[in-house]
Amino acid sequence: MTMVQEPEVSPEIARTLGVTAEEYERLQRILGRDPNWTELGITSALWSEHCSYKSSKVYLREFPTSGPHVLQGPGENAGVVDVGHGWVAVFKMESHNHPSFIEPYQGSMTGVGGILRDIFTMGARPIACMDSLRFGEIDAPRMRFLIDGVVRGIGDYGNCVGIPTVGGETGFHRCYNGNILVNAFALGVAKRDQIFNARASGVGNPILYVGSRTGRDGIHGATMASESFDSESEQKRPTVQVGDPFTEKVLLEACLEAMRTGAIVAIQDMGAAGLTSSTFEMAGRGGTGMRLDLDHVPLRQPGLTPYEMMLSESQERMVLVAQKGREEELVRVFRRWGLEVAHIGEVTDTGHAVLEWHGGIVADMPILPLTEEAPVYRRPVAPPSDLEERQRAPEVVQPEDLRGSLERMLATPELASKAWIWGQYDWSVRTNTVQGPGGDAAVLLLKGTPIGLAMTSDVNPVYCWLDPRRGGMQAVAEAVRNLACVGAEPVGLTDCLNFGNPERPEISWQFREAILGMSEACRTLGVPVISGNVSFYNETEDRSVHPTPTVGMVGVVSTPGNLPVSSFTSRGDRVVLLGRDRSEHGGAAYLRLLHGIEQGRPPEVDLDAELRLAKLLRRLVGQGHLHTAHDLSDGGFLVALAEASLGRKMGVTVEVPMIGADLYSETQARAIVACEAAVLERVLSAAEEAGVPAVEIGEVGGEDLVVKSGGETLRASVARLHEIWSTALPRALGL
């Protein structure tokens, strides 16, 4: 047999794996000797930013993570909240930015695959996906290829596994030209007593390996995701994993069936850092040890070294601890589904991970010191030197021609209909989808209960760049508002925190500020953070992306029948604007998209006003008063009104006090609602009671969008606006 010559281990070679001199010394201390090549590889993965959260840990502690409904907060594969009726929701969001930029199709496929495994590993059946995508300017190099690849990858994976992709968001900004963001969210459901965890226990219990064979793909994927890009990044393609949704589907069904046997003690998927993180994390959480016999790891091709086996990120693989004596029951289930099962080791009480191969020991490492004593950094923080300049109030350019400005806004990829994207995702499979993509929040039935689950994902990266604290706050507030538009009470939040290189003080400052803002909003609005993911090093050649702390929020809808939608549905409905209007243009879409101005402080976030508005919306929806509810966000009032009108091509005539550019002001805590004339008084008095400013502004009907403001009248044909809005994205892509 030919053996690959493994490099001599030294601090210098460690550096090439991303292990600093100081970290190398720490490893020597823990081992009491020099590590060998395999041990060094394992450590480099465990201590990578991606796996260890070493630069983010100190700030993540700020998040409120508990609440009356939280059964599992951050730290497991996914968070768990009780949604009542004996059921729990299990959800998480994760980034796959770096792989998707290198190889968009496989990168986004495996992003979806990984997050789905995180969910079913917990014993929950995935029932919904969302994706939050940030692309660069469409004309930037490779961008059309990236967009097409990412959309196809997400579609091909979720569609095949049969999990509906019910929502998400897509934004475009030049800051992502060199580093796109692909954040995948998945939600699963389970009976309260069916939740599994990943704590290896029971000395002598066998460790089983299930699923795809191990190949050389994705080796050092976790390390790659912990570095910035440079011009050589194309060469990192072999670090991108390759996805197989068919195997995932079979693995999903087989795992859920195997769990029902009661013979599984613990189970975890092999995600980032593959076999390394799954085994170390399981034994670490259980306070046990593990002996692995690497000769039994199923290989795609012969000749993999222990180093490669431990670091491969081949997809669609699971590790589980079986009850000793009952492994045959599990093997039968997996074989019935045509999956390979291998017995690769046992749980021990040594506290060590001992890896055997070819009759010898190739690694022997204490688990807890490596996982618990992983390096933690409090990186220096400093606001960006040009912060004052960024936040200087922008000069507000007045639109010369209101209709023309609206048409131009709706024609930007940023504000145009995203139906071209979500029309390629199966969003109705599983027959739970009450409201799919395109609205403020998606709503799904939870079969077997009278309730529904609502979900949304939100963040405004421009706000976060101008003022990360306020931006973080706004992301949480907007998610709460979106859920309220479908009458949902939030039960938990997951996040995907996408930032640049944390070794730069400006980036660590952004990160800290965003977390402080999010935390404050979470506390005031009563939403615990139950899971999440940090993605640093989103930069290419020292140019960082805008701070993008994506929020995924889930809520409970008590009666999912008769919910309002985000568009106008019925002629004659009265339109009411909720919330206080102010002139706030910092970071607003109007100035950015039409005038190239990206400046000022983002709109103020009044959390008490948000809370009042959300409560009012939930109450009105619960009483069945609303046909339409749509929150005001990017593009302010006028864009929200146009969206409500375009969804079902229904005209509307309104008269409003705002004039000119203020029609695009992005003041928060506002929404448009529409109801039958007969309940208008009830809506207005409920708003008064709730302390939410409310004014009737007009009526649904006709063929045109008509806005009377300050003696001027904007009149636009809905058919024409719809044509512009619905074709802008495919047209920009050249399709």
Place this chain on the structure above:
Amino acid sequence: MKAGVVVFPGSNCDHDAYHALKHVVKQDTAFLWHQDEDLQGCDLIVIPGGFSYGDYLRAGAVAALSPVMSAVKRHAEAGGLVLGICNGFQIVLEAGLLPGAMRRNQNLRFLCRDVYLKVERNDLPFTRHFEIGQVLRMPIAHAEGNYEDSREKLDRLEAARQVVFRYVAPDGSPATDEKWNPNGSARAIAGICNERGNVLGMMPHPERCSEEILGNTDGLGLFQSLVESGVEALR
């Protein structure tokens, strides 16, 4: 009536078909495993949508060779009812229970959206609850639904009145382009039956539009038709 829903590795609309049959039209319903040839006495066999065997080789090609399909063929030959939806349609085509083949959608992309269908026959056990010419709104979700056959065979199919559902515009007028015939099917064909009328294959998903709460019940008539037909057959 007893209904059986076949489960292949990669089926993903099996639970949906089961739900519609068991909980919406409340029939005795069982899952049938792809490796079993025993159809458990089912009167109706549903081949559900999904990605059986990951669509590897060709959509439906591998599943068509499974043990359960031998039994389904015998069931069909004996006059038993078979309904193939989406990937199920692709499988019954590959199994030779219906003529023709599927190509990739015209735009080479997966499409998930509502389409409009015109009912061309209501003398079948699948369609007796519909009117001839009735326009139904139903979702599609597929990447290979572009039905094709030779001109002669398409002529014969139409002459034998085997076209059951055709893509149309919402007002029932012919679908002349991608807007209303989104996958580019020959003669806007969305669903066909065999000569005997006991095997139906269709790309749209009736099981996704059979409940009020999902905002569309246009598919319910198909399941109600089957229930009635099944009950009569038992008498």
